[in-house]
Amino acid sequence: MNSQTRQLSNHAPQNSQLVEQEEKRTDLGFGTKLTDSKIRLVNQDGSFNLVRQHGSLWDRLNVYNRLITMSWVQFFSWLLVAYLFTNTLFAGVYMLTDPSTLVGIADEKLNGPFWKCFFFSSQTLTTVGYGHISPNSFLTSSIAAFESMIGLLAFALATGLLYGRFSRPLARIRFSKRSVFAPYLDVNAWMFRIINTRPNQLINLEITATLTRLEPKGDGTLTRKYYPLNFERSKVSFFPANWTLVHPITEKSPLYGSTPEELEQADSEILISFQALDDTFVQSVHTRFSYRYDEILWGHKFRPMFDGDQQTRLDLDKLDETEEAELN
Amino acid sequence: MNSQTRQLSNHAPQNSQLVEQEEKRTDLGFGTKLTDSKIRLVNQDGSFNLVRQHGSLWDRLNVYNRLITMSWVQFFSWLLVAYLFTNTLFAGVYMLTDPSTLVGIADEKLNGPFWKCFFFSSQTLTTVGYGHISPNSFLTSSIAAFESMIGLLAFALATGLLYGRFSRPLARIRFSKRSVFAPYLDVNAWMFRIINTRPNQLINLEITATLTRLEPKGDGTLTRKYYPLNFERSKVSFFPANWTLVHPITEKSPLYGSTPEELEQADSEILISFQALDDTFVQSVHTRFSYRYDEILWGHKFRPMFDGDQQTRLDLDKLDETEEAELN
Amino acid sequence: MNSQTRQLSNHAPQNSQLVEQEEKRTDLGFGTKLTDSKIRLVNQDGSFNLVRQHGSLWDRLNVYNRLITMSWVQFFSWLLVAYLFTNTLFAGVYMLTDPSTLVGIADEKLNGPFWKCFFFSSQTLTTVGYGHISPNSFLTSSIAAFESMIGLLAFALATGLLYGRFSRPLARIRFSKRSVFAPYLDVNAWMFRIINTRPNQLINLEITATLTRLEPKGDGTLTRKYYPLNFERSKVSFFPANWTLVHPITEKSPLYGSTPEELEQADSEILISFQALDDTFVQSVHTRFSYRYDEILWGHKFRPMFDGDQQTRLDLDKLDETEEAELN
């Protein structure tokens, strides 16, 4: 380390316009370098397109999160597999010690000694303990004492996982498959709409949207830029029916004057962040979504979701229905 | 898609007064189109008058939320029904295989083989496993091994549900049945009051109210409008006794100069949103309420809730008591 | 209802100075009418002095909150009582049906049929089910099937309660028994100090204090007034050791120029509200406290809590230690 690097900032300017510019730049956390047009930033299920290497095995397995977020069918299948595996394992251990010390029932009744050990294991693991098979030696008694403890802990774990799955705050918000550029009052607007697919109430909803597109820097290389899109109304207290989000295209909008070709060329994507409060458990719920340039319909508008004249019958199947409408 | 719709906003005005007006409009999320005077927006239990169609079966059943929010009597009845149903089901399965392989007790002692199977099932499901009935074949042992796993998971589920029911943040706020227009200082005020029916403490309370009424648009059709109502005090730190909310009717109030007839004609409703922090678990609690025009008493005031002269004896039964009072 | 009361606000002034004054008044939720000098507003354990009448029995019992907040000794005693009571109840039911249908062990071994029924009940309720006593009739089998379900639900309940007790966010903040008026820089200050008695970390701490005192109104009757007291520092990020809260007595302070006699005459009380984030579970914790006029030492200052010269040995027992100090 020479003296030049040790004395910090002596030759540096006192103020820097570049730093000020950089501080004003909007960034959601993706940075400016993701310029590969084949990759969308946010998938429609809210995940990111990123491969992570060399994390610890445990972190990569991420067992708890997977068990919480997998489907119910997968979850119960894994529980069943774990139950059968553990019983097979302990049955093997009893076989290795001495199956004849598990007494009380003739082996042939249960298709031989292995299955006797297996069923004894299952009766121990679940603590059902009928006692028609029972351990008759010090060694098998010890193993059974250990197994019954393991069994209780395993079901304690299952209890926690089941509760975690149930109580997890989960907004079942459905976004319309496409967003539209539609006429709106005396201008045009970019719109999409959402519904809550579950009957429980969401309150204090808030949505933000950010347009991201590639722009050439001075040297011709592409850099990714981010622009917030303001909605006519980005917060509501209640969410009884559907909610159409409206970004009016006025001079202030970064979308002002754009064409479909421009949006495609710039690999445009609109990132959406949703949050609300679930009323049942008063928990925050968060959701991400995104519309790419090819998920925007030009000169279309949404059809009403209410059933005919009735203002209080909401038809959830009509979420994605649009019709052509001439832009202003 | 013709070239006109593809070029966005070129002929649109650069700024729009209509957009600006729309952006300033208050809206809680109900929109402007609910103009049917037979329907109130918020019921007094906080629910909305909306029928939802075509959701997925699972979302419509909404099992978890129902099990959490139903009454305790209903909840335990459902548990008992599920228990009896599961035992009957497994008893049927044991009957189909071979009830004679469940050995240890004479069938006639328990009113025949079906009930032997039923009680064996219950002893397996709850893992009580006395062993005076025990499975004596490979098939019944397998079924019993599966049933005991199901049993443990089911009671794990019940544990989670019970905890969910208990730990759910629930404000037992009672609103006075009617609100009043009462004299207040040298003006009048719209008032209602609330109590906490439970002895646990609520802190950091906050209440907002919104007047909604139908107003004719330029073309004579009705549109729903929303106006915030300011309280003299809308936040308090502690809630030891009752709390009377006071909206003074001064020139700034949207209620200034109104008559009962006007409120009725405009299908007026005042929507109330309450939030606080439960002190025991430091959880947020939220409640909705509403007063319609016909739930407002004109020229009445609330009677004190304290018992005689004693400033520290609060009589919860006096919440709704009012008396006539001449308006200013 | 006459026409006079129906036309609202017509004769009322358009603006009201009284309303504006009232809106500016500070109030924590206690109101202005608690003027009984025998009653303090907030007890030092954070509770309020208020008797509530006529609530529903269930709300008054408030079983869940009591089970969560009672001491561990009380909690386990109640569990034991409930266990013995339930077993006695079911033993009675088995006695009423026919104890001779519980077979497998001679009555005299267990001090007669009642105790045989009692122990059978306990083995059923806990699902231990040894089987050396077993139900040998339809009726006792049915009761046992029901009891084992009850047993599992009861222990599910106990699991939930135990977890609720453990996971409840609880700040074990200890406030110094007395607060002091001490010299501070070139003025005086009102001070108190707090420690966290548990080794787990609290972060993002925030404290507010409000002076409340009785003041005569124009007509000579007493009314309760509230004044916020500003601390030199009311928020800190970390709380590694003790924290001394300092309210400097400058001209801006509502305590400026007061004497002990004045504070006593005005029934003065300083209400304190504390909140922080527990680092282990990232839960909010809240605490209330109060110092009355007779819990303030005049001309005293706190002694350091560190052990001799060592800046990193905090002696929790020194929290309340003060010494005389001449005021500026």
Place this chain on the structure above:
Amino acid sequence: MNSQTRQLSNHAPQNSQLVEQEEKRTDLGFGTKLTDSKIRLVNQDGSFNLVRQHGSLWDRLNVYNRLITMSWVQFFSWLLVAYLFTNTLFAGVYMLTDPSTLVGIADEKLNGPFWKCFFFSSQTLTTVGYGHISPNSFLTSSIAAFESMIGLLAFALATGLLYGRFSRPLARIRFSKRSVFAPYLDVNAWMFRIINTRPNQLINLEITATLTRLEPKGDGTLTRKYYPLNFERSKVSFFPANWTLVHPITEKSPLYGSTPEELEQADSEILISFQALDDTFVQSVHTRFSYRYDEILWGHKFRPMFDGDQQTRLDLDKLDETEEAELN
């Protein structure tokens, strides 16, 4: 107490410049007196260097927090120890009463009466209750009835602890081992970077940093001062990859013009506070970290963490990689 101390503030100045200065001082809660250069304020695991004396035994043991925060190996070891200990204890009690009243199996099969008692205890505690050993007297039946209740409560406790361990919001943020002074745009900057080692998403991230250093007071004694360090960007919405925090060294920075020698002499330490929202359970996560003067590399910059040209392959092992870079 003389009359001088009773009359508060009479001779004190009405306004105090010292008080105003003190109010403007930044303090995280460590105070000004920690001037021992051997002690860092925050360890890199987020803990503080403070010994606490004389707390209550229960508070010092802090059983719940320890059981929640210890490693899984330690946790399961403690459970096993507790299980063996409890069984040994109850085995002792059964030995003291009369082991011959536990009937059903010959003592010699299980290595003598003690082990018979031990295994009977384990079958009772876990409620497995085979029944091949069963209590044949009033006294042993009573003890067994008590033990099975204890067993269920103990496993209820274990259930709660397991769930608490799993559901605890825990940010597995890894900070780069060293921070750097690197060239940045046309100035220099102090930088460090972080990754999320787990695949679950963090959203709404926020980081603050505070420089603390010793400075001489007027009388030559050292006092600890705190200065906030502003990042070019201290909040992001998403955290898909790594995040490099950049504090530009312009005139406004408290680090402007410093040298390594100065930082060392002043015992400088930069304290970092991180918070975010875990997306799976929508829980807040908080982390503390700190870099001391000797954990800052001068004239180094971070190497990219992406794998070659691929913008979407993040190599977590490259977090700490830096290379020399000449400062501006």
